[in-house]
Amino acid sequence: MQFPESWLRALVNPAISTEELSHRLTMAGLEVEETNPVAPEFSGVVVAQILSAEQHPNADKLRVCMVDAGGSDPIQIVCGAPNAAAGLKVPLATVGATLPGGVAIGVAKMRGVESSGMLCSGRELGLSQDHGGLLVLPESAQIGESLREALDLDDTLFTLKLTPNRADCLSILGVAREVAALTGAELCMPAMTPVEVTLDEKLPVEVLAPDLCGRFGGRIIRGVNARAATPAWMIERLERAGQRSVSALVDISNYVMLELGRPTHVFDLDKLAEPKMEIRWGRRGETLTLLNEQTIELDETLGVIASGGLPESLAGIMGGLGVAVSLDTQNIYLEAAFWFPEAIAGRARKLKLNSEASHRFERGVDFNNIPEHIDFITNLIIDICGGQAGPIDDQHINLPKRSSVNMRLDRCCRILGITVSQADVEQTFTRLGFAYSVSEGVFTVDPPSYRFDIQIEEDLIEEIARIVGFENIPALPPMTPARMRMHPEVFRSAHTIRNQVAGLGYQEVINFSFVEANWEESMCGQTDPIRLLNPIASQLAVMRSSLLPGLIANIRYNANRKQSRVRVFELGRVFKKNASVKDGPLTVAGIDQPQHLALAAWGPVREDQWGEAGRGVDFYDVKHDLELLFGGKASSLRFNVQQHPILHPGRSAAIEFDGKHIGWLGELHPRWVQEQELASAPVLLEVRLDALTAISMPEVRELSRQPLVQRDLAIWVSTDTPVQALLDTIQTTIDRDPSLSVVQNVGLFDVWRDPSKGDSSEKSLAFRVSLQDNEVTLDDARVDACMGKIREALEVGHQARPR
Known part of the structure; x- marks a missing residue:
């Protein structure tokens, strides 16, 4: 937000310098992003009036001007301005003046004629x-x-670089309130003189959307001169606030928005489809051409001001081109309303629009002074453009x-870390203009209608x-x-x-928690x-239920960049x-929302080396990594053959x-290996984190001092x-x-099938059994007895037979 200091000081004029004022505002949360002079440094330039302008005797494009600069005698200036x-x-620029850039002005001769200064x-x-x-x-x-000075x-x-919660400071009056509170200087409110009503005419307005418009005000003004010139003082303030002058009616509306923070809209009364209005939500199929000549399609999320069933203005955002005022406008309808921030927020961005009105309404605009502000703008219109005003239509x-907010004095002191007295x-x-009461160290504050950011105790402490x-x-x-x-x-x-996982040779990745819908439906x-x-x-439309698809995408990304492992x-x-989750x-x-740990291994089990033949990673390599993570509790792990959409059905x-x-x-399903264009199938693992913690x-x-005895047990089973x-x-x-x-x-070290029998219904399993006693050396009889009991248990429980 940009504004001239003089405009601010017209409302509040503390006895502090510009630098101090800038510092006070910044430290109060209204960051002054920059301060710039209106004009560069120059001196010796005065107001002069040209008395005569004669053709230069020796140059076609020069004139010899006699200029009154307030002295006893006119000054002769040679000038080339058309x-x-x-x-x-x-x-x-008088003799001795200095212009921007250090240009010095003196007496000079131009084509034989003396010139004592320069017209600029x-x-x-x-x-x-x-x-x-x-x-x-x-x-x-x-x-x-x-x-x-002139x-x-x-x-x-x-x-100013304002935070979104300080919508009340999107006006000169709002900033002036802050300066008055910070410095104790007197705040001079703009005069809100009631307008003399000379017309007995109201425009019927029906509000059909109470969740869109909370308060509506308006009045008819007839007989205005839209061609009237905007006063120079108003143009100057607008331009220094970054607004260009358009026409008197538009300039007045912009001026009031900047000074009071009240966006208003001026309709050409004679261009309305019929002499009444309705405030409602848009309807699908409706279109509206805006002031910027952009035609938009409406829907149920956009509020409109309609007349004769046709949308005429986009509520709180931008007016319609069809009812816009022009230099030929004679009768107008002045509208000022309170639009709910929730009904405006995001709509302008959705339509790729940028308007000063929507910027304010979506943050919250004062809903309490609508009639006074309508009188204020009406006075400006009548003073500049003339006309007669009707009564104000003010609908609640x-x-x-606005709920009252309590603040405990002791909590305020505790949070700020300093002692603040009552x-x-x-x-x-x-x-600050807050209405309050205090009882036993507790302040009860009624937030002003222009402060939408005061909602909880911490807001008051701030x-x-x-x-x-x-x-x-x-x-x-x-x-x-x-x-x-x-x-x-x-x-x-x-x-x-x-x-621990990194110690096993894995690198950590962090993927988005939202993924493609196809991943969830097909892979998971x-x-x-x-x-x-x-x-x-659009492709990141659902929340992930598994970490595995993201790891597959990581592998494909690396594989496409020539990584082999x-x-x-x-x-x-x-x-x-x-x-069941509450x-x-x-x-x-x-x-x-459980936490999971997922691993993915692809490529050779180890980096290429001369002393060992290369081998691709398989199911058992990653299974071993998992058992290492479980440590002493790995014996409680069970791996049951089941199918998952993302995994190989047999592995x-x-x-x-x-x-x-x-x-x-398990291994990645061949379907996904082909779709991801991978040379081999990665091995994937995903477990709940709480099982590992x-x-x-x-x-x-x-430790036993006795020798360890090992015996092998080979059996046939189905x-x-x-x-x-x-093993169980x-x-x-x-x-x-x-x-x-x-x-x-007891550990399995061999699995064998007789190749001569083809698809045999039996397989041979060889277990290695380690036996040791802490006290004595085991003899053959005791070892054989132990092996016999294990063999017998397998024969009874699984119909195993010795190999």
Whole structure:
């Protein structure tokens, strides 16, 4: 927001410098982005009037002008400007003057004629880019007066960078309120004199959308002269605020918006489809051509002002071209309304529009002073354009409910870290114009109608801090005792798990939590994924229920860049619908958000080397990595043959831990290998993180001094019998029989099928059994007895037979 300092000081004029004013505003949260002078430095330039302009005797394009600069005698100036003519008041750089850029003016001869100074254009003075002629000054300018004083060129332009919550400061009046509160200077409110009503005429207006328009005001004004010239003082203020002058009616509307923060709209009354209006939501199929000549299609999310069933204006955003005022307009309807911020927010951006009105309405505009502001703008219209005004139509439809906000004085002091007295708080609220009451150290504040940002106790505490001054609050480091927190030995954090996975040779990636809908439906089997209401991209429209598709995309990205070996992992949340989940501090009703750990390995199991033949990574390599992560609890893992849409149907398994399903392991399905254009199938793993965070306590036991005995047990079993079932039977037998306590480990080391039998129904499994006693050396009889009991258990439980 840009405005001249002189406009602000017309409403509040504290006895502080421009630099101090800029600092005070910035420290109060209204950041002054920059301050620039209205005009560059120059001196010795005065207002002069051309008395005569005669043709130069020796040059066709020069004139010899006699100029009155307020002295006793006229001054002779040679000038080449085409608009130099008798009677004009123009800037004169006198002898000894200095122009922008350090140009010094003296007495010179031009084609044999002496010239004592220079008549200036706007470009030569740095006031504009116009170099086509002399800068013509208003008739009211006093001859001989310094140009800087005549045009108020010692003014400063302020540019504020406002935060979205401070909509009340999108006006000169709003900033003036802040300056008055910060400095204690008197605020001079613009005069809101009631207009003399000379017409007994109202335009019927029906508000059909109370959620769009909370209050509506308007009046008819007839007999205006739209060709009237906008006053120079108004044009000057508008231009210095970054607005160009258009016409008197448009300029007045823009001026009121900038000074009071009240966007208004002026309709050409004679162009309305019928002499009445209705406020409603748009309808599909309707179109509207706006003031910028853009034609838009309407829908139920856009508010309109309609007449005769046709939309005439886009509510709170931009007027329609069909009812726009022109230089021939004679009768107008002046509208000022309160549009709910929720009904305007985002609409202009959706339509790729940028309007000052929508910028204010979507942040919140004062709903309390609409009749007074209508009188203010009406007075300006009648004073400049003439006309007769009708009565104000002020409709209260659905005013916002402003709840009182309580602030505890002791909490204010605790949060700010300084002592603030009750008298200081009362003075602050009084300066800010807040209505309040206080009881037992608790202030109850009724937020003003123009402050939509005052909603909770902390908002009031922030106001105290702003007025006290953030720079006056000491920066004290927090003092707190340092207590060591116990770290449970049976729990490891997500960071620890990340380090362990990285130690296995995997690199961490972080992917988006929102993914392509096709991934969820095809790869993860989610027919009803969680869809985003406002996705950042059309292809990222749903929340992920698995980390695996993202890792596959990572592998493909690397493979396309000639990488032959990829090891990546991700630790993050997935999102699934679950009606049993309730709202909580970290939960959302109906949405389960567990953390998962996923690994993906692709390419050779190890980097190429001379001492070992190359081999591609397989199911068992990643299974081994998972067992390393589980450590001593790996024996509780179970891998059951099941199918998943993303995994190979014959090379995948569901993972169970302590009887609960925790994830999946397997090769990527050949369909997706082909679709992703990969040379081989990556091996994928995904498990719930909570299964990994709890670890077993280390058990200390005595190391045996006795030799270890190893025996092999080879058996035939049905091909349908899982190896895990055999291992479970062996472990159960060991747990039940004390004599088998010497069995330290049982592991599978060979699987064989007789090639001569083709598709045999049997397979041969070879187990290596390690036995050791802590006290004595095992003899053959004891070892044979142990092996016999294990063999017998397998024969009974799984119909195994010796090989």
